[in-house]
Amino acid sequence: MAEVTRLPGRSTDSWDWQLDGACRRVSPETFFHPEGERGSRRRTRDETAKAICEVCPVLDRCRAHALAVREPYGVWGGLSEDERERMYAANPPMTPGIAV
Template identity: 55%
Template sequence: MTVISRLPGPVHQRWDWQLRAACRGADEQLFFHPYGERGQAHDDREAAAKRICAHCPVRPQCLEHALTVREPFGVWGGLGEDERLALLGPVTHRGR
């Protein structure tokens, strides 16, 4: 017989914070740059995304998720790709 007390909780409870996100329903292109975007266009788009994040009630959970899974793209938890990389450091490969 399976001892269910040791099983993890329902998966939806790990992700339900996303239902309260300020970005929910926003255009996802605001948070993820198109191929080749550079300069002022990149900075303006990212700043607009971060303005949404600034007032988000689940910003800490979003950032924790992005840092935990090392999300490589987009604005998550109010931080862009380079900012998250600066917090985490580069990926190192063991055994190479």
Template identity: 45%
Template sequence: MLQPPHQSLQVAAVPAQRAPVRDRDQEAPWHTEAVCRRDEAGLFFAPSKEPTAARLSREEAAKRVCARCPVMVECREHALLQPEPYGVWGGLTAAERRVVLARRRRRDLELKKAARGTIAAAG
């Protein structure tokens, strides 16, 4: 369920001492460094018919794992570009990713509209 616009998304915090984003030329794929590879995979994907309170608790625990992950940004972008329909990826739930994607689409449309207006005014 999408949140109303007045509510902010609760996403994994980016630690202040975050390691630099990986060099894209590294041989190993980004996910080999993911902290979640060492944690219980059940945190990141919901079992069927999971009660809401249990889901929220599990998602918060997964987001805490994401917050300390050196490849959280890469993971999040992967999930947004795929798009991954299930689970917590890069500190975002599937519902939160849908909101981010909708905001990006809206922003892109507004930028295109503004660019067309600028071009028309200059012409």
């Protein structure tokens, strides 16, 4: 589940970038895998989604959003959920007052 406490407030300025996303012209199924999808089908779907992201005018903003809220599902900002999970594991969030 996404960390809703990390989501920006209700200001439309925080969300308007989504209106310019290249993904808005494509079926959501391109970016979010069905239950149990594995192997070459999943890789092909992810590659298709990432190709759309590559030409998206809000790629950086989308990626930053997905990483900031730890978006758990789908391709966001050109990163699959597995790629984001690896990034989270490599860079765990810092908790104030706790030494790691």
